Amino acid sequence: MRRTKAEAEATRRQIICAAERVFFKKGVSNATMEDVAKAAGVTRGAIYWHFANKTALFMELYKSVPLPQEDMVARELESDDADVFAVVERAAAKWLDALASDEQRQRILTILLRCDYSGEFAPVLEKQQHVDDDHKCKLESALARVASKGQLSACWTPRSAASALRWMMKGLCSEWLLHGRRFDLAGEGRENLRRLIESLRGADATRAR
Amino acid sequence: MRRTKAEAEATRRQIICAAERVFFKKGVSNATMEDVAKAAGVTRGAIYWHFANKTALFMELYKSVPLPQEDMVARELESDDADVFAVVERAAAKWLDALASDEQRQRILTILLRCDYSGEFAPVLEKQQHVDDDHKCKLESALARVASKGQLSACWTPRSAASALRWMMKGLCSEWLLHGRRFDLAGEGRENLRRLIESLRGADATRAR
C-alpha cells in the first residue's frame, strides 16, 4: 500500500486541512493527534511521518496564512508622492475582502487568536511581536511624511494615528472572528476604516463625501 | 494538623495567588495542578479540597478581576445632561491607571488574553461576548444622544464611534499586556483616547487644546 509521491502530498494536505478543522473546533491544546488523524481519514502514524509533532503541525498552519500587515505595508507606502491614506485604506479593504470570502483563512486566524501562546508557542508570539513592531514603524514613518505636508489632522500625531489604525483593524477582525462573524466584515470594516481615516485627514475631513 | 477557619481561608487565597502566577508563567493548559500546589506550598489534596478542578480555579480568577466595561458604562452615562465624552474619557483613564499600577490585575488579564477558550472555557468567552454586546449598546445609545445634540463629528455615526472606542481600548490593552508592557499605558493610553475623542467631537475639535 505504498502511495505515489502525488498521493503522499495529497494526504499531507488532508492532514493539514483536518488539523485546521479540528484545531478550530476543539482548540489547539484540547485537540489530540488521534482527533486529527480520524478527521483526515488516516492513522497517527501518517501524521508522525509528515510532521514531527503537534507543534510542527501548528507552525504549518501559522505559516500558511497571510497576515494583514503584509498587505498594509505595501511598497507603494514608501513612494514619496503616494496618497498614503488612500493606499492604506485600499490595502486594508482588500485584505478584509479576502478574509471575508475565505472560510479557511477565517478558521486559521480564529485558531491563532484563541490559542495559548505560553510554552511551546511562545516563539510564534514573539515573531508576531516583531512583525507588529515593523509594521508600526513603517506606518508611522509614512504618516510622518503626511504630517510634514500638513495633511494630518492637528488632533493626531503620526504615532497615535498609526496605533489607532492598527488597533482598529485588530479589534475589528478579532471581534468578527471570535464573536461569531455577526456583522458584515468587508462592509462595516471598510466603512469604519474610512471614517477613521477621514478623521486623520486634515481640515478637509468634513467636506469629504 | 487540622487548621483553623482563618488558616484555611489563608491557604485558599494562597492557592488562588499561586494559580495566578503559574497560569501566567506556563499558560492555563500547560499548567498542572502539581505546579500550582508546589507554588502554593501545599499538596494537590488541598487544591482539590477547595476547588473542584482546574476549570473552577480558572473561573475564580476570571471572577476576581474587574473588566474595563464595568467602569466605562458608568451610571453617569445614562443621565441626559452629562458630558458623555468627558465621562467616557475619565472612566477609561481611571481604569487604565488601575491596571497600570496593579501587577496582579495585569497577570490575570494576560492569562485571560492568552488562554484557549475552546472546550471547557467556551462559556467564559460567551459571557464575555454578552458583556461586550451590552457595553456596545450602552455606549452607542449614549453617543446617539450626543449626536442628536449635534455634538458628534460628521465623520462618525454613533455605532462606528462606539466601535472605534472599544477597539482602541482593547487594542491598547492587548498590545501592552501581550507585548511586554513596553510603553507607558496610563500616559499614552490616555493621550490616544483623548485624540480619538477629540476627533469624535464636532467641529470644535481643532480649536481644542
Next chain:
DNA sequence: TCGTTTACAGACGTTCATGTATGTTAGGCG
C-alpha cells in the same frame, strides 16, 4: 527486474496528569 526506500498502519511501552479514596490530626462545638 530486483533491491531499496517510501509512505504509511498498527502495536507497544511509557509518561504524566487527573480524580478519588483513604489516612491523619487537630479545631470547634455541644
Next chain:
DNA sequence: CGCCTAACATACATGAACGTCTGTAAACGA
C-alpha cells in the same frame, strides 16, 4: 471534655496522549 468533622496529606487507580518501533506492500530508481 470528648466526639465529629473540617482541612488537609498521601497513596492509589485510571486513562489518555504521546512518541517510537516494527511490519509491510508498493513505488521508484538502477
